[in-house]
Amino acid sequence: MINVDRKNSFQLRLTRRLKEETSHNLDVYLFVPGELGLSTQLISEEAFYHAAIHVSRTYYSDEYLLPLVHSRLASRNRLGSDSYRLSLSLYAYQYVEAMERTTQTMLVSANKLRHARQELREENSEIQESAVALCDQLHEMIDLSDGILKRLRRNQPDDESFKKYFANIDNYLSWFTEQQLLALVAHMPRGGEFTDIRRRFISVCHREDEHRSEQKYNAERVRADPTRMSNKMRLLRRLIEYPITLKQQSLELGSGEQRAVKALATAVVMGFVTLGVLQLRSALGDLSALFVLAMALLYAMREVFKDDLRNTLWRWLRKGRPKWRRQYLDPTQNAVVGRQLEWFDYKRFASLDNAIKQMRRRKVAQREEVVLHYRSSSRMSPTRFLSGYEHTRETLNLDISMLARLMSKGKHHIYRLKDGQAVREGVERRHLFNLVIRETGSEDTPYLARWKVVVSRSGIVDVEKVEENSAAKENT
Template identity: 35%
Template sequence: MSSIEIKQEEALSIKFTHLLEVNANCRVDLYFSLPNEMGINPKSFDEQEYFHSGILGRRSYYSEGLHIPLVQSRFVSLSKRTIEEFRLYLNLFAYQFAIAVENDAKQLKHLNEAELFYPSVVDLARQVESTLKKFRRSEPSEEKRKSYFENADNYLSWFCEQQLLKLMSERPRSSGYTELRDEIFVVCRNESAYRLERNYNSSGTVQDANRISNKMLLLRRLIQRGVVLKEESKTLGTWLKKATTGFATGIIMLVVSALILKAQGVLSGLTIAMLFTLAVIYAFREVFKDDIRNAMWRRIQRGRPRWSRILRDTTSGMAVARQLVWLDFMTPQDLPAEVDEILKRRHRQNKVDAEILHYGVNTRVQKDSFLSGYNMLQEQVSFSLVPFARYLERGKAKVYQERDSKVSYDSAERRYQVNVVVSLKEGKSAPRFARYKITMNRSNIVEITQSEVPDGVASIESKHTGREMESRISGGSASSVRDTLKESG
């Protein structure tokens, strides 16, 4: 069964994560309810530009647990696997482990309290150190396999060190927690010494930030080989749009020709009045031709997918999945009844006029194209909210209060709430729904909370239950690495 999760990624971006099983056929829709005071509408917001610049997606193979022998007991020894199989499983482990560390680090940096931050980072550092030790026990002796192992080992060591150092550079300022800080820095120093001992990088590369960064970027791309799927996107409706333009032009010319013939019947000969009338007719054509064409195109395009995408295995070149993608503004009349009901069940003070921006993706996963050992696809889509914050007010209000005949005030920033309703339909089953509330200001996302859907509406099961459902999702601890280690035994 597919699982869906939405959480904060950067200061002004959210990440939508979706798991797809073999032979799955599902439709996921996200409905962004944007208050009119944010200034987002079809006239000020270009959906096509946002699709290419504000939405970043990555689709990859995914498997529960870490697919490295001696770390996960269900795998046989490395010597019984071909070199290509070894490389694929090695890449899968390295990629998933790097993503887990990266996600946890992004969550931890939102912890502003020192008493929560330092123990959580120490927990992450210990999990990283333990996983790397288990990973290194499976180092092969064969030269060809060893080169693949060393590339992954070099990158993971450097990447984990960088993530920990980045967290410490942005840590909450506190005079205590010296022992915890030292423990984190010891892990970083050990990894740096380990790479130096193994001669993974030359001294010139280590001392040059540009060279070491570019080398690690290359190693990451090598690790992604066979795991991250190749995407072939195509814009749909190109010829239909040309036909619509031609049809609209034909209608306009028909009206213009009729007006010219009428003018010739009324005004005989080439007179100043005739020339003036022709100028008015052609001005009418230039003013209204684009409006008529755009209105016809919006009407024809409503509800149609905007893009198609083929996901291919980078090793075999076979098509693994096919997708249709929607991105458009919707009117309240076009909303599904369940979505309309969910948006209506808000607190009275939050019921404001809003524009609905719809993103949808229909995925059909093929059964025979999966490589051995893989059982799922993971789709990660990041939505930048920078275009949403572009028109928000920058100023801060002041809240005054009186104490002992003295007036003081506190600054209050202007915040906005974006409601996101998620719809998931798998196969022929009825759709299920979830609702998230994104509280944001001009500079960052304040919090993301998940709310319950109304009674009678099927809900998407969430990893967060009870009190956690309403808690801040952007905070957390080293959950991804810890859960992965539990699965690996």
């Protein structure tokens, strides 16, 4: 199962949980509107890969209380200090990730509800149902958040070396929870059924602020300066992520082959040039102006054909082969726990698999789309993971800011009737991207799904999942 959501204005976040299987394959197809004029001459494959694709993997547990249990055992000297840091960080990290996704979903729902209420003076039953559903979700969210924080604080470690680490985790989670709740309060619809939940959110924010003050987690000068506070919390976030994030070592493949191809192309071209020089010498005799001119022409042809031949040989040799290799290491033991091969290239629609074509369901209007294809094939070794953990969670951030810069600037205006009056409104031009993802290896059957991504020059507007199926459905 793969989740796709909007991380920030220009980044899509793809997350998937990798099960016990050692082999995992992922294909990501991004269909870019042809009107943007994207091509390899404008943005090369290597430039897009290095600037737009960022992959990370972390330890993962689907038994959400297991990391907390491990941390308690470690605090009682039944497990090592490394296990304590990993378990407590994993518990905090999974809470933070879930809270971020939930908050983002709630913000989208709240904004849609506010806009709907602004458009219609009198609420209909559909808007009322949406408001009640959102209010219930907010209550459920704060209940779960309170429970998670209470479990964390219920058993604080006695060891001084563990206390400092616990304080850093607790400090960040308290501040992070407050920030997420305040963001929801700021965008929550006013009045009505949201009055009680708004008061409850504000009460929890006051409680968390008092908790940090009582524990003396932050100095007064840090609390008084939002910039210092934000920077400190950013460092604490990295402290949480470090023990559970697998280290990476990346290598670009084919460097030796590239030098060999360059040498071969030079040798072939120079062989023809040498033969040409011998033929000229026998035909023209001694040195003359005509001989010099012919030699200059030969060397000019050498420079042209050498590069063309080298590029042609290189494309032929590397076609279909992986371009990068990524190696994953355990952050505490530095043991290799997995390897991954990666591909990235521009594709023609006609060369895609039938399953991908069927999922895209392209019409006449989209025939000029440019297809960007990212593929990864990884092999993990769960037996080398830290004791107690068999799963990992992969996060792939896809940055589309390079594509957004290709969009035209400015806005245009439209007119519409509102309350019997002609109203002029400015609208921003938007483009529809299609994202098709196929995953094999981490589920019982291959997973295939499509998302619609609405993008403007100022960022990602909306992400919507429109279709999904499995190999079983495709074969029937």
